Amino acid sequence: MEREILNAINNSLCPLIITHVNPDGDTLGCASAMKSFIGDKADILIQIEDNFNFPSSYAFLPYINNAKNLLDVEDKYDLVIALDIASKDRMIGKAGEIFNKAENTIAIDHHKTNKGYAKLNHIRGGISSTGEVLYDLFQELKIEITKQMAIGLYAAILTDTGCFKYESTTSHTFEIASKLSEIGINTSQIADLCYTNKPKNLILFQNNLVSNAKFCIDDKIAYTLISEEILKKYNAKDEYTEGICETLRSVKNVEIAFVLKETKNGVKVSIRTKELDATKIAQKFNGGGHKRAAGCTIKLKLNQALEALLKEAKALLKEV
Numbered sequence: 195m196e197r198e199i200l201n202a203i204n205n206s207l208c209p210l211i212i213t214h215v216n217p218d219g220d221t222l223g224c225a226s227a228m229k230s231f232i233g234d235k236a237d238i239l240i241q242i243e244d245n246f247n248f249p250s251s252y253a254f255l256p257y258i259n260n261a262k263n264l265l266d267v268e269d270k271y272d273l274v275i276a277l278d279i280a281s282k283d284r285m286i287g288k289a290g291e292i293f294n295k296a297e298n299t300i301a302i303d304h305h306k307t308n309k310g311y312a313k314l315n316h317i318r319g320g321i322s323s324t325g326e327v328l329y330d331l332f333q334e335l336k337i338e339i340t341k342q343m344a345i346g347l348y349a350a351i352l353t354d355t356g357c358f359k360y361e362s363t364t365s366h367t368f369e370i371a372s373k374l375s376e377i378g379i380n381t382s383q384i385a386d387l388c389y390t391n392k393p394k395n396l397i398l399f400q401n402n403l404v405s406n407a408k409f410c411i412d413d414k415i416a417y418t419l420i421s422e423e424i425l426k427k428y429n430a431k432d433e434y435t436e437g438i439c440e441t442l443r444s445v446k447n448v449e450i451a452f453v454l455k456e457t458k459n460g461v462k463v464s465i466r467t468k469e470l471d472a473t474k475i476a477q478k479f480n481g482g483g484h485k486r487a488a489g490c491t492i493k494l495k496l497n498q499a500l501e502a503l504l505k506e507a508k509a510l511l512k513e514v
């Protein structure tokens with residue numbers, strides 16, 4: 195399978211690399227590294243819902259600034275490479291159409307819930323990040339990792355492991371970080387660019403949401419609601435919600451944290467847990483993810499979605 199992936203890339207005249215919708219550091223870092231490997235013939239498509247809210251803190255990643263968006267992407271690709279995309283419903287609009295039409299498709303991912311929707315699937319469920327999976331794949335294929343590729347891979351691993359804090363971080367993850375550092379990238383600068391370059395409005399918006407958070411069941415459950423008004427008030431981009439759920443989870447005694455965001459397509463829910471399996475809640479609403487970080491979309495009003503989630507969360511708490 196690994197050879198076939200390399201052959202497919204080499205034989206493609208016009209490959210498209212796609213990130214998941216509302217991209218994070220993992221999907222963007224991998225897209226950057228993959229484009230750095232393939233070179234000129236490849237394009238990157240960044241999927242952002244509603245309009246093109248570019249995730250500005252990742253603009254430093256090679257090629258990300260010149261990526262295509264859902265409005266300007268053409269329909270000419272013979273190969274689509276999906277990176278860090280757990281399921282096909284994480285491709286929206288034109289992205290899904292292009293994927294379905296492409297002669298050949300590749301999925302490279304680390305989500306346990308990924309069932310292998312592409313023609314060629316390289317899925318390593320449970321690994322820390324798609325960045326780690328992609329690094330290992332490059333190694334297996336004896337592809338030399340250049341400094342430019344290393345920047346994307348390092349950013350992907352750094353952000354998806356929460357700076358090497360999450361459970362999925364293994365000695366192998368550190369080994370890879372060490373190898374990438376040996377290539378000569380500036381790891382502290384990459385961390386700065388990922389984490390200390392935030393727009394002012396992002397901090398004000400997050401502060402507002404955290405100060406309006408609610409706690410229940412002896413603080414075991416924490417949640418906050420993002421209404422359309424508050425999104426407007428702070429002119430909030432998609433990336434502004436990143437990290438809020440982790441902040442709520444970091445509170446003493448909190449076992450389950452939710453962030454519920456009102457969108458045109460329903461309520462987008464992020465779920466973070468300390469020990470419990472977050473996917474158990476997400477799957478009740480046709481979502482998925484990882485043990486401690488999952489998500490789903492609920493086609494209800496904000497308060498109704500909250501009620502449904504609280505019911506599932508309380509049931510999960512009772513199981514233990």
Ligand SMILES: [Mn+2]
Pocket residue numbers: 220221278304323324354
């Ligand atoms: Mn990921």
